[in-house]
Amino acid sequence: MRADKTPSFKQLLANPVQMLAFGFGSGLSKKAPGTMGTLVAIPFYYVLIKFFENGYAAALILVVVSGVWICGKAADDIGVHDHGGIVWDEIAGYLLTMYWVAFSWQNVILGFVLFRLFDIAKPWPINWLDTKVKGGLGIMVDDLLAGLMSAGCLYVLTGLL
Template sequence: MTPPSKELPGSQRPTLAWMLARPERIIGFGLGSGLIHPAPGTWGTLMGWLLWWLLLGRLSDGWIAFILLVSFAGGCWVSQRCGDALGVADYGGINWDEIVAIWLVLWLLPSGFWMQLVGVVLFRVFDIIKPPPISWLDRHCKSGFGVMIDDIVAALYALLVAAILIRLGVLP
């Protein structure tokens, strides 16, 4: 790991100027949503939902799968770079992981506002409470990959619970 950025002394919170200084920081901080406190992860999830509605939701499954793969791989690099610059492997403001994970949820759930809202809420619940193996991944994988993978597992939990609720007739 490289030493923390000299642009951000001590435990100072990243600023807009700091984020805008490097393209990977803009992406890593979810186009600025990671600078919003409290709950930068929730703001990242909401940014991901907005981007879904504006850009991704109308694409073919092949394109969405491709974008998810590239966004995950790029997110590993971006998260690593941001974490190195901050001197904190999984700084809360790095929320590209939430954006990519919510895209996975939104892609695989039935479309419609209410179903997507359920997906967003379920994802946030699992991302916050971190049941195993999410908690294990969060504690032991301190790299860009670790930042990304625990949110993907939270997305899979959200999808599993949504599928069960749909099968039981609780959700349409």
């Protein structure tokens, strides 16, 4: 592990939990790791919607529930709560954003922009939850709420467009 407690890609390869938590390496990005993690979610969304549409809800639940453990374990292992490189929560948040809308590339992009805006700006109550809830649930909950808020906006916007 490097001095800043960020694992190397080699360390991610040796630790499946860290690999998942760091979004298959996207969380190692020096700039905007959350954005890179959200970008990683797009191919997963595409595969789910194209090949496993009937299983999307189950896959989303699996990503969210396992994410609480994955993020908590990764944070404990490196000794940093909500390390910026832990991006499994962004993956879950984006998949939640996209759950209620039909697939289109316009929705993919708009969902991405909305999710990043809510995740970065952290309006109330996202910011409150971000500071009050700890552990793996604390890492996940703000992104899930950002995903829900983004989903609501996206759903309304797709009805208007």
